[in-house]
Amino acid sequence: MNILYFLICCSILMALIFLAAFFWASKTGQHDDVYTPGVRILLDDEPENENSEEDHFSN
Amino acid sequence: MKNYGLRNQKHKYLVRQFKRNQMENQNNTVLKSVCFHCGEDLPKLKYQLDDKDFCCAGCKGVYKILSENNLCNYYAYNDNPGQRFNSESRLEYLDEEVIITQLIDYRQASSSIITFYVPAIHCSSCIWLLEHLYKINTAIFSSRIDFLKKQVTINFNHEEISLRQLVETLIHIGYEPLISLQDVVKQNQNTDNKSLIVKIAVAGFLMGNVMLFSFPEYFGLSGFEKQFQDLFGWLNLVFAIPAAFYCGRDYFISAITSLKHKHINLDTPLALIIAVLFFRTAFEVIFKTGPGFADTLTGLVFLLLMGKWLRQRTYHHISFDRDYRSYFPIAVTVIIEGKEKPIAINEVKIGDRLWIRNGELVPADAILMKGDARMDMSFVTGEAEPVHKVLGEIIYAGGRQAGEAIELEVIKPVSQSYLTGLWNNENYKSDKSRETFNDSVAKYFSLAVFVIAFASAGYWAYTGDTHRAWSAFTAVIIVACPCVLALSTPFTLSAILSVFDKKGFYIKNTDAVEALAKCDTIIFDKTGTLTSSDTAEISFKGSLTYEEKILLSSLVRNSTHPMSRHILQKLNPDKFYTVQNFLEIPGKGLSGKINGLAVYAGNLSLLPKQVNHADERGVHIIIDGQYMGVFSVNQQWRPDLNKLMAGLKNSFKLLLLSGDTSKDEPILKTIFPADAKLKFKQSPHEKLSTVLALQQNKACVLMIGDGLNDAGALKQSNFGIALTDNINNFTPGCDAILKGSSLNLLPAFIQLSKDGLKIIKTSFAIAVAYNCVGVYFAVQGTLYPLVAAVLMPVSTITIICFTTFTTGFFARKRKLK
Numbered sequence: 060m061n062i063l064y065f066l067i068c069c070s071i072l073m074a075l076i077f078l079a080a081f082f083w084a085s086k087t088g089q090h091d092d093v094y095t096p097g098v099r100i101l102l103d104d105e106p107e108n109e110n111s112e113e114d115h116f117s118n
Numbered sequence: 119m120k121n122y123g124l125r126n127q128k129h130k131y132l133v134r135q136f137k138r139n140q141m142e143n144q145n146n147t148v149l150k151s152v153c154f155h156c157g158e159d160l161p162k163l164k165y166q167l168d169d170k171d172f173c174c175a176g177c178k179g180v181y182k183i184l185s186e187n188n189l190c191n192y193y194a195y196n197d198n199p200g201q202r203f204n205s206e207s208r209l210e211y212l213d214e215e216v217i218i219t220q221l222i223d224y225r226q227a228s229s230s231i232i233t234f235y236v237p238a239i240h241c242s243s244c245i246w247l248l249e250h251l252y253k254i255n256t257a258i259f260s261s262r263i264d265f266l267k268k269q270v271t272i273n274f275n276h277e278e279i280s281l282r283q284l285v286e287t288l289i290h291i292g293y294e295p296l297i298s299l300q301d302v303v304k305q306n307q308n309t310d311n312k313s314l315i316v317k318i319a320v321a322g323f324l325m326g327n328v329m330l331f332s333f334p335e336y337f338g339l340s341g342f343e344k345q346f347q348d349l350f351g352w353l354n355l356v357f358a359i360p361a362a363f364y365c366g367r368d369y370f371i372s373a374i375t376s377l378k379h380k381h382i383n384l385d386t387p388l389a390l391i392i393a394v395l396f397f398r399t400a401f402e403v404i405f406k407t408g409p410g411f412a413d414t415l416t417g418l419v420f421l422l423l424m425g426k427w428l429r430q431r432t433y434h435h436i437s438f439d440r441d442y443r444s445y446f447p448i449a450v451t452v453i454i455e456g457k458e459k460p461i462a463i464n465e466v467k468i469g470d471r472l473w474i475r476n477g478e479l480v481p482a483d484a485i486l487m488k489g490d491a492r493m494d495m496s497f498v499t500g501e502a503e504p505v506h507k508v509l510g511e512i513i514y515a516g517g518r519q520a521g522e523a524i525e526l527e528v529i530k531p532v533s534q535s536y537l538t539g540l541w542n543n544e545n546y547k548s549d550k551s552r553e554t555f556n557d558s559v560a561k562y563f564s565l566a567v568f569v570i571a572f573a574s575a576g577y578w579a580y581t582g583d584t585h586r587a588w589s590a591f592t593a594v595i596i597v598a599c600p601c602v603l604a605l606s607t608p609f610t611l612s613a614i615l616s617v618f619d620k621k622g623f624y625i626k627n628t629d630a631v632e633a634l635a636k637c638d639t640i641i642f643d644k645t646g647t648l649t650s651s652d653t654a655e656i657s658f659k660g661s662l663t664y665e666e667k668i669l670l671s672s673l674v675r676n677s678t679h680p681m682s683r684h685i686l687q688k689l690n691p692d693k694f695y696t697v698q699n700f701l702e703i704p705g706k707g708l709s710g711k712i713n714g715l716a717v718y719a720g721n722l723s724l725l726p727k728q729v730n731h732a733d734e735r736g737v738h739i740i741i742d743g744q745y746m747g748v749f750s751v752n753q754q755w756r757p758d759l760n761k762l763m764a765g766l767k768n769s770f771k772l773l774l775l776s777g778d779t780s781k782d783e784p785i786l787k788t789i790f791p792a793d794a795k796l797k798f799k800q801s802p803h804e805k806l807s808t809v810l811a812l813q814q815n816k817a818c819v820l821m822i823g824d825g826l827n828d829a830g831a832l833k834q835s836n837f838g839i840a841l842t843d844n845i846n847n848f849t850p851g852c853d854a855i856l857k858g859s860s861l862n863l864l865p866a867f868i869q870l871s872k873d874g875l876k877i878i879k880t881s882f883a884i885a886v887a888y889n890c891v892g893v894y895f896a897v898q899g900t901l902y903p904l905v906a907a908v909l910m911p912v913s914t915i916t917i918i919c920f921t922t923f924t925t926g927f928f929a930r931k932r933k934l935k
Binding site for chain 1: 191267315319
């Protein structure tokens with residue numbers, strides 16, 4: 060049953076990774092605005108403008 | 119397609135203008151007779167472009183820009199998404215380097231990032247349009263909206279487009295950003311909230327893991343599993359360290375500071391419990407005497423932080439701490455060596471010559487040097503009529519010039535003027551600490567817990583069982599946790615807050631709800647509070663023939679003054695004549711020649727001949743030398759005021775403090791109960807001192823006002839409500855913002871806040887009952903960690919269900935749901 064020691068370590072490591080992911084998301088402002096992206100996704104892009112999908116903002 | 123965006127989603131933060139809601143109802147029935155852009159009713163003579171009807175040149179102009187730039191999708195997401203606007207802002211100051219650097223968030227080689235607050239943002243079409251700004255001007259790289267905060271962040275090339283041109287572009291499409299001094303002063307209130315969320319995340323992580331490792335213990339370990347017992351114990355201890363000293367740090371800090379002030383607040387027993395739980399866990403794990411209480415500790419910290427987070431919940435789009443800075447513009451024109459130059463308001467010095475144009479605000483106390491000053495002081499003093507000032511007279515900051523441009527010499531810096539002095543008044547600093555129910559109970563609660571803990575420890579020590587004495591002592595402190603007390607308040611009050619905000623009553627924070635419940639005296643302001651500025655009605659005294667009506671409409675059509683608009687709307691003509699020699703004298707009126715007839719519309723001083731008229735106010739009309747009559751604005755009382763007063767008079771002392779003259783006293787006497795005090799011609803300082811005097815007589819004052827003249831009183835009162843017809847408009851600093859249309863619900867709001875306090879007290883009683891059961895085991899020193907781990911969540915869940923259910927019940931009872 061010594062394998063349990065390894066599994067426990069794995070479970071803690073996994074949890075830590077998720078915690079770190081949350082920190083990263085929070086730090087990069089992904090929780091700042093939780094409303095607008097939901098609306099934005101419903102807006103259509105116009106096909107004739109090829110460049111319009113480019114996200115100029117995140118550079 | 120049309121109902122795509124936000125229309126169907128009733129988000130609680132989405133504040134719609136009352137007017138727009140009405141508009142939408144109309145749209146369903148008569149679709150054709152409204153403006154394609156803004157949805158307002160069309161006048162008989164409408165503007166047309168591309169088979170579309172518009173109500174005014176402004177709306178048509180916006181449509182033209184959008185259609186030229188291929189942006190007509192704007193109209194696809196919502197019907198009539200635009201808003202009628204009338205911007206006369208002067209933007210020269212946006213060319214000043216000093217001001218630009220203050221406004222801009224970030225600047226790099228050729229690109230700049232700036233964030234604007236745009237009050238007009240209200241629907242998905244706005245999001246679509248403002249995020250496609252790059253189509254209008256290629257110098258704009260990108261733009262992004264934060265809908266709830268009504269902010270747009272724009273990344274643009276500042277070498278190709280200046281900040282001023284950028285703002286002009288926004289204004290042209292009907293989205294004028296609000297640039298005020300308070301925006302320049304950057305606020306970072308968000309950092310506080312963010313660190314709390316991180317703490318909650320850590321606490322949740324710790325709690326989950328500790329629960330996982332505690333489970334085997336709950337179900338009992340078989341001999342084979344015993345080898346893991348130590349490991350689980352140590353892991354739990356390791357997880358308990360950050361729970362106690364990182365997540366729970368604020369409780370220790372708060373407890374220590376309150377003890378230094380010889381005062382016990384609710385955080386004191388909480389800090390003690392966290393410490394006791396931690397040390398007992400450490401003790402048990404290290405000496406292998408038991409499994410420890412790490413599960414209770416992490417669960418407790420997690421729940422406490424959740425409660426704290428609920429308390430800190432704020433409204434993004436409403437600012438409660440506004441002061442004069444957000445009312446004042448950020449720049450003013452100064453005359454230096456005969457030349458006009460815009461400078462930032464905080465750089466205005468004594469002796470500077472200010473140049474104030476029609477509609478602009480005087481930012482500092484100053485002496486009139488040149489020109490004819492007609493000051494609209496309504497926001498400062500509450501007086502409805504513009505005041506005429508002569509040369510050499512002092513003009514106080516906050517007045518708005520209605521007339522020709524004037525020159526002023528500054529005699530006091532902005533921060534020390536008569537008006538801004540209201541905010542810096544030292545009165546506010548004293549006696550504003552409110553003692554909440556929690557704090558007052560915490561004292562006795564902590565005391566009782568200590569007495570029981572020491573008594574049981576003393577008893578077991580007396581019988582010689584020191585081990586039991588130690589475990590009884592710690593167990594009592596753990597079980598008698600005021601956790602429920604710390605949670606029931608935020609849960610109840612935040613439930614009440616969300617009931618309120620659906621009805622247009624926005625309270626600053628949960629603590630303020632308690633203050634509202636305690637009020638026993640209500641002070642009303644008159645102008646803008648009992649009367650409504652939005653629904654002003656125009657009436658005409660005199661008579662006009664059909665032909666004269668056309669003549670007059672042709673004249674006023676050329677002016678953008680709100681009064682001209684009202685008159686045009688009232689007359690609603692079906693044709694116009696051309697006007698020759700049109701002249702608009704700001705603040706006075708209009709004149710012109712139509713079909714050979716001289717037409718004048720304006721106040722008495724403009725008219726070519728002496729007219730003796732009792733009513734000095736309003737727009738007087740002269741056509742071809744003949745006096746025709748006068749248009750005047752009727753003050754509109756808000757509906758159902760009698761009902762409101764009837765609902766309040768039994769339980770509250772009512773007062774009226776008005777800055778205006780006593781001309782409305784007879785009407786007000788019929789509205790207010792007989793014993794109510796009505797005071798007129800009150801200066802802002804007199805209002806403030808009335809509130810102070812009442813408070814010295816142990817009254818708990820609720821003040822309802824709207825303008826800057828109430829700002830001092832609002833701040834000093836125990837609970838200040840700013841009344842507004844448009845949430846986006848300026849409101850003075852206050853505890854709550856109330857929509858004008860919800861004023862009649864005030865008695866119900868106050869009742870519900872009182873019910874809220876009752877709920878908190880009842881849940882406290884339930885918590886005490888739970889604690890008695892726990893303490894019964896604890897004093898015997900036989901409390902097993904499992905009992906503590908079960909008892910705490912069970913009592914917490916009971917309380918949360920209880921508060922949520924009862925709040926809903928009371929809200930329905932008060933007809934607020």
